[in-house]
Amino acid sequence: xxxxxxxxxxxxxxxxxxxxxxxxxxxxxxxxxxxxxxxxxxxxxxxxxxxxxxxxxxxxxxxxxxxxxxxxxxxxxxxxxxxxxxxxxxxxxxxxxxxxxxxxxxxxxxxxxxxxxxxxxxxxxxxxxxxxxxxxxxxxxxxxxxxxxxxxxxxxxxxxxxxxxxxxxxxxxxxxxxxxxxxxxxxxxxxxxxxxxxxxxxxxxxxxxxxxxxxxxxxxxxxxxxxxxxxxxxxxxxxxxxxxxxxxxxxxxxxxxxxxxxxxxxxxxxxxxxxxxxxxxxxxxxxxxxxxxxxxxxxxxxxxxxxxxxxxxxxxxxxxxxxxxxxxxxxxxxxxxxxxxxxxxxxxxxxxxxxxxxxxxxxxxxxxxxxxxxxxxxxxxxxxxxxxxxxxxxxxxxxxxxxxxxxxxxxxxxxxxxxxxxxxxxxxxxxxxxxxxxxxxxxxxxx
Amino acid sequence: xxxxxxxxxxxxxxxxxxxxxxxxxxxxxxxxxxxxxxxxxxxxxxxxxxxxxxxxxxxxxxxxxxxxxxxxxxxxxxxxxxxxxxxxxxxxxxxxxxxxxxxxxxxxxxxxxxxxxxxxxxxxxxxxxxxxxxxxxxxxxxxxxxxxxxxxxxxxxxxxxxxxxxxxxxxxxxxxxxxxxxxxxxxxxxxxxxxxxxxxxxxxxxxxxxxxxxxxxxxxxxxxxxxxxxxxxxxxxxxxxxxxxxxxxxxxxxxxxxxxxxxxxxxxxxxxxxxxxxxxxxxxxxxxxxxxxxxxxxxxxxxxxxxxxxxxxxxxxxxxxxxxxxxxxxxxxxxxxxxxxxxxxxxxxxxxxxxxxxxxxxxxxxxxxxxxxxxxxxxxxxxxxxxxxxxxxxxxxxxxxxxxxxxxxxxxxxxxxxxxxxxxxxxxxxxxxxxxxxxxxxxxxxx
Numbered sequence: 001x002x003x004x005x006x007x008x009x010x011x012x013x014x015x016x017x018x019x020x021x022x023x024x025x026x027x028x029x030x031x032x033x034x035x036x037x038x039x040x041x042x043x044x045x046x047x048x049x050x051x052x053x054x055x056x057x058x059x060x061x062x063x064x065x066x067x068x069x070x071x072x073x074x075x076x077x078x079x080x081x082x083x084x085x086x087x088x089x090x091x092x093x094x095x096x097x098x099x100x101x102x103x104x105x106x107x108x109x110x111x112x113x114x115x116x117x118x119x120x121x122x123x124x125x126x127x128x129x130x131x132x133x134x135x136x137x138x139x140x141x142x143x144x145x146x147x148x149x150x151x152x153x154x155x156x157x158x159x160x161x162x163x164x165x166x167x168x169x170x171x172x173x174x175x176x177x178x179x180x181x182x183x184x185x186x187x188x189x190x191x192x193x194x195x196x197x198x199x200x201x202x203x204x205x206x207x208x209x210x211x212x213x214x215x216x217x218x219x220x221x222x223x224x225x226x227x228x229x230x231x232x233x234x235x236x237x238x239x240x241x242x243x244x245x246x247x248x249x250x251x252x253x254x255x256x257x258x259x260x261x262x263x264x265x266x267x268x269x270x271x272x273x274x275x276x277x278x279x280x281x282x283x284x285x286x287x288x289x290x291x292x293x294x295x296x297x298x299x300x301x302x303x304x305x306x307x308x309x310x311x312x313x314x315x316x317x318x319x320x321x322x323x324x325x326x327x328x329x330x331x332x333x334x335x336x337x338x339x340x341x342x343x344x345x346x347x348x349x350x351x352x353x354x355x356x357x358x359x360x361x362x363x364x365x366x367x368x369x370x371x372x373x374x375x376x377x378x379x380x381x382x383x384x385x386x387x388x389x390x391x392x393x394x395x396x397x398x399x400x401x402x403x404x405x406x407x408x409x410x411x412x413x414x415x416x417x418x419x420x421x422x423x424x425x426x427x428x429x430x431x432x433x434x435x436x437x438x439x440x441x442x443x444x445x446x447x
Numbered sequence: 448x449x450x451x452x453x454x455x456x457x458x459x460x461x462x463x464x465x466x467x468x469x470x471x472x473x474x475x476x477x478x479x480x481x482x483x484x485x486x487x488x489x490x491x492x493x494x495x496x497x498x499x500x501x502x503x504x505x506x507x508x509x510x511x512x513x514x515x516x517x518x519x520x521x522x523x524x525x526x527x528x529x530x531x532x533x534x535x536x537x538x539x540x541x542x543x544x545x546x547x548x549x550x551x552x553x554x555x556x557x558x559x560x561x562x563x564x565x566x567x568x569x570x571x572x573x574x575x576x577x578x579x580x581x582x583x584x585x586x587x588x589x590x591x592x593x594x595x596x597x598x599x600x601x602x603x604x605x606x607x608x609x610x611x612x613x614x615x616x617x618x619x620x621x622x623x624x625x626x627x628x629x630x631x632x633x634x635x636x637x638x639x640x641x642x643x644x645x646x647x648x649x650x651x652x653x654x655x656x657x658x659x660x661x662x663x664x665x666x667x668x669x670x671x672x673x674x675x676x677x678x679x680x681x682x683x684x685x686x687x688x689x690x691x692x693x694x695x696x697x698x699x700x701x702x703x704x705x706x707x708x709x710x711x712x713x714x715x716x717x718x719x720x721x722x723x724x725x726x727x728x729x730x731x732x733x734x735x736x737x738x739x740x741x742x743x744x745x746x747x748x749x750x751x752x753x754x755x756x757x758x759x760x761x762x763x764x765x766x767x768x769x770x771x772x773x774x775x776x777x778x779x780x781x782x783x784x785x786x787x788x789x790x791x792x793x794x795x796x797x798x799x800x801x802x803x804x805x806x807x808x809x810x811x812x813x814x815x816x817x818x819x820x821x822x823x824x825x826x827x828x829x830x831x832x833x834x835x836x837x838x839x840x841x842x843x844x845x846x847x848x849x850x851x852x853x854x855x856x857x858x859x860x861x862x863x864x865x866x867x868x869x870x871x872x873x874x875x876x877x878x879x880x881x882x883x884x885x886x887x888x889x890x891x892x893x894x
Contacts (some may be wrong), residue, residue: 004633016708029629049709049729052866058716061794062709069695071784094561094864129852130828139732141747142725142813146824150736150745151817152598158737160815163610164599164723170848171614171705174621179851181628182476186451186856189635213559248856255852257821257832260615261847262464262509262835267818268845269498270507276611279589282496286587289597289607296607298597300588314779331876366589368607369713371599376705377593382578385704386711398715403619403701404626405576407556409633 004032004409008184009090011083012036012067015043017140017166018124019096019281020063021173022180026092027066028402028411034427035418039071039447042420054393055170057417061391062400066414068423071447075104083107085371085431087116088330092180096124099135109247118245121182124176128251138252143168147256152263156277171446179248187243229269286310288339289368290346290354296368297346297354304328306363313361315347349356389415421447450477451856455631457539458530459483459514462490464587464613465571465699466543466618467510469627473539474513475858477850481533481874482511482535486518489867501840506839506863509847513861516767518868518894522553525893530554532878534563539627541697543571546582556694565692565754567630571623575698584846585699590615594703599710603724618706626695634690701861731779733757735786736815739791743815744793744801760808761792835863868894 008031010022020035020043027033037043048059048163087093093112095102102123103107109121126138127146140276144150144162154161257264261372266282267273273281278289286302302310304327311320319325322336331338351367358365368412369377375398380386384401391397392415399414424447428438441447453476459470467482467490474480484490495506519526522694535539540559542549549570556568570576573585574593577636581825591597591609601608608854704711713729714720720728725736731751749757751774758767766772766788771781778785793801798814805812816824822845827833839862848860871894875885 004629009638025625027863028855044828048731049713049716049718051713051718056716058718059709062712128830128832129825131826133826135813137809138745138813139734139811141745142737142811144825145736145743145745145815146813146821148816148818148821149610149612150743150815154608154611155602156606158602158726159738161601161725162723162727162736162745163596163614164601164708164728165596165707166727166730167596167610167614167618170708171618171621174618175850178472178621178625178628179853181632182851183450183853183856184636184855185628185632188632188637189454190637205745244855246853248854249852250850251830253826254830254832254848257827258616258847260849261468261617262610263612264678264818264821265505265509266496266498267495268822269841270499271496271505272818276609278606280609281611283613284495287586289588289592289609291606296592296597298588298592300586300608313481326766331878338486340715362584364584364586364589366585366593368597369595371595371711371719374593374595374711375483375715376576376634379574379578379580379700380704381592383698384577385477385575385701394716400705400711401563401701403575403622403697403705405696406626406628406630406693407632407695408691409630422712 002409003028003411004406005181006030006409007183007422008032008091009089010034010094011086011090013093013095013097014124015167016045017059017063018172019094020045021170022124023067023094024063024065025173026178026180026269027064029094030409030411033067034423035067035069036072036083037420039073039421039445041070042069046367046420048133052394056325056394061397061417064417065399066412067302067418068422068427069418070420071421073108073446076446078441078444081104082428082431082441084115086427087112087119090116092122094122094124094180096176097135097138099123099125099129099431103207113245116245118187118243120180120187120245121247122180122183122246123249125170125249125251127253129249133253139170140166140176140252143172143252143256145310148260148264149256152260152276152281154277156275157224158275160275168252168256172250172255175241175250175255175258181376182354183248187245199393259420260312269441277390285328286331286338286342287337288342290343292346292351292354293349295351297351297358297365298430299358299363300367301364302331307331309361310363310431313358313363315357316341317322317347321394326437384413389413392416449856450475451853452628452631452860453477455479456536457541458533458537459479460540460542460544460549461571462543463492464506464510464616465619465623466541467492468513468617469569469571469623470541471510471512472620472624472849473627474511475860476858477858478539480514481516481870482516483519483521483530484516484867486650486868486892490514493867499841503838503841508844508864511864512846513859514865515866515870516865516872517871517874521554521891523891524777525888525891527553527877529875529888529894531562533874534559534566537563537566538631539567539569541571541623542629543568543623545571545584546570546576550629556821560692563692564651565634565690567627567634567692568694569623569627569630570694570696571619572696572698574695574700579680580700587613587616587699590619590699590703593700595707595711599728600721601722601724603722607722608705613697619697619702622697622702622705626697630693630695634692645661675885723840732775733778733782733785733789735789737790738800739793739801742798744805744812745815746805746810746812748811749778752777756808757810760805760810762804763788763791793834831860833867834860836860839863 010033044062127133151158279287457480493507529776574580726734
């Protein structure tokens with residue numbers, strides 16, 4: 001069985017993390033993602049974190065497995081022509097260049113939809129399409145800083161810190177994928193109200209022909225021309241003109257802000273708190289990282305219902321009826337007295353011993369695992385959040401999977417990311433270019 | 448114009464953050480989300496962060512605006528019957544109870560799809576559906592701990608810290624929404640290959656009737672019965688039986704692991720680094736939080752192309768040709784010599800002065816904003832990442848928006864989250880219950 005996005009074709013101009021990680025979601029879900037890269041060096045993400053004799057890039061593998069690579073120099077006429085030939089058969093175009101770049105290359109939304117009226121044209125920026133910072137560049141840490149996320153992270157008495165991984169890029173990628181798939185749904189759903197597709201399906205426009213074409217490009221230009229002129233035509237590769245294409249936008253910054261929705265709302269409504277330190281500034285319960293005899297463990301969420309069991313789990317029965325801690329309200333009022341008692345106690349056992357004791361009492365808890373431990377974690381392996389693939393040059397290689405299971409349309413992990421330009425010839429041959437034309441394009445620096 | 452998910456109906460049993468924030472995405476995108484809550488107290492998220500004379504909950508407002516609230520005691524026969532009557536008209540069911548809870552209530556996937564064959568049945572768990580921790584409870588901090596995210600966060604010489612907001616819950620929510628919308632796409636797309644819908648549209652099953660019903664419940668049971676018996680029937684409210692319903696699952700833990708894909712892959716391929724501290728352990732470039740005269744500022748990503756401009760921006764021209772720092776490789780080899788020089792320098796100006804200087808040289812930079820500053824940030828306001836709504840009891844209220852812009856099917860921010868059970872009667876009346884029956888259900892504790 002194929003993934004939930006099988007049949008969807010994505011023309012992917014993205015670079016580094018936010019964009020490529022969004023189109024990775026689409027590739028894992030079965031879409032055909034064509035990664036367009038400049039000849040010679042490609043997406044700069046290809047050279048980050050290269051390892052071993054094969055110069056395998058961890059960054060590229062993590063972000064581009066299962067995509068196809070097409071080299072195009074967009075500044076050449078021959079290169080631009082390839083894009084124009086591809087566009088009519090594409091469902092999605094994605095880029096994360098700064099505002100203005102694609103427009104200068106001749107592939108702004110207006111130009112693209114003229115060639116491909118049904119396309120979902122997606123743009124991920126650093127700061128959003130409006131406002132004084134629109135054209136400024138951004139990377140993960142800048143979004144973490146401006147969004148307030150850093151101000152909440154770090155020791156209570158220390159300076160602000162970023163989350164220790166590129167979490168803003170990841171969040172931005174998820175929002176980009178989400179927006180694209182929602183726009184695809186709006187365009188293609190058989191029961192989405194008010195769309196041309198719906199009217200066509202209901203017979204209101206006199207045709208029910210939504211025949212699908214699986215070949216890349218070719219054959220559909222007349223159909224699109226007809227659609228743009230408002231005619232209803234039979235056939236054509238995809239008849240995008242009958243469906244609702246649109247532009248979707250998201251940003252690193254907006255995604256990082258959205259990720260703090262309830263914390264920000266709490267601040268807005270009047271509760272002003274300090275940095276979260278070893279817990280969470282706004283959660284009125286035990287929510288804490290404790291140092292143990294050999295590491296660290298966390299406990300999160302001890303309401304009144306769990307308090308007696310918690311006291312039993314930590315073998316401190318004297319706490320249960322201590323009036324300072326006897327209910328949720330007083331525990332929070334006296335948390336600065338409670339935490340030192342618990343901090344001392346947790347040093348007396350190992351992390352594994354604490355987790356066993358806490359789990360035996362159904363507490364919400366976990367060990368603080370480092371990467372070495374995580375890579376062997378039975379829970380991560382059982383769910384294929386981490387799994388081993390047979391990489392074509394590296395051999396058996398552990399990789400990060402994905403967090404979804406679809407019972408009917410399973411997503412899948414491809415073994416490798418493409419070599420630079422690996423699929424250029426097959427894609428161009430599919431578009432009708434001859435070997436001679438391909439050779440000329442290569443000689444001219446267009447591919 | 449309506450949002451991209453308008454027409455989609457979601458029966459939402461979720462609690463706290465991960466689930467409600469996923470169905471918030473659907474509500475913002477135009478879906479009709481019915482939040483099912485126990486009578487009396489409702490989702491426990493309703494009482495978190497309550498403020499002011501109206502006891503307005505920041506947590507509930509942030510997670511449930513625009514949804515409808517239906518109170519049901521699922522442990523009563525009358526309550527279960529309401530769910531069974533609602534299910535045939537629903538596109539999606541979502542819950543984030545522990546594995547086994549919905550099954551014990553009689554609403555496991557098998558029972559639900561018997562009533563609603565086309566439904567997307569979504570379950571978000573803490574740890575994933577397989578493995579030794581499957582039935583253990585989880586909250587955000589536990590997923591941050593077990594996934595390795597905490598091990599990367601914190602001062603280099605200090606202990607592990609969580610990201611200072613509930614980022615694992617947010618990431619889990621985004622993956623849940625993503626999986627649901629992708630499954631809807633697989634079910635409803637007019638060009639998704641291999642589905643019943645596609646065959647129907649192509650005329651292979653002899654009907655093109657995908658007529659939509661906008662009323663809640665009623666009228667479709669016969670259609671579903673027919674579909675379950677494998678017959679092709681004309682009409683029926685939604686004909687889900689012809690489409691591909693499925694179960695989708697995701698988890699807090701899996702999402703937190705996936706959010707570290709390239710960092711984990713880098714570790715797997717052999718590069719072992721310490722905590723990220725004030726930057727990012729794995730990024731081989733200047734990527735750092737600097738203390739300034741009045742706060743903090745970040746700079747991220749100074750490649751060879753930006754190095755001369757960076758030296759100019761920080762007014763340290765002597766660095767540019769210093770052989771320790773003259774190219775990307777030597778800069779990283781000598782970063783422990785470079786950062787102290789920059790740390791000293793950054794103390795000499797205010798954050799605003801530094802950002803102005805850095806932006807003038809097109810550096811990737813940002814101020815570390817606290818929430819107070821963010822709430823007035825012109826960039827956040829211009830993009831409606833933060834906006835003001837007219838809340839029915841609180842009046843004009845600043846809220847967090849969403850990070851997407853759809854040119855054709857705009858998402859929207861509702862002004863308020865529902866009162867507990869606010870829509871119970873309208874939903875039951877729509878299902879055909881009489882006032883007398885509703886009164887009896889209430890008297891019996893079913894609603």
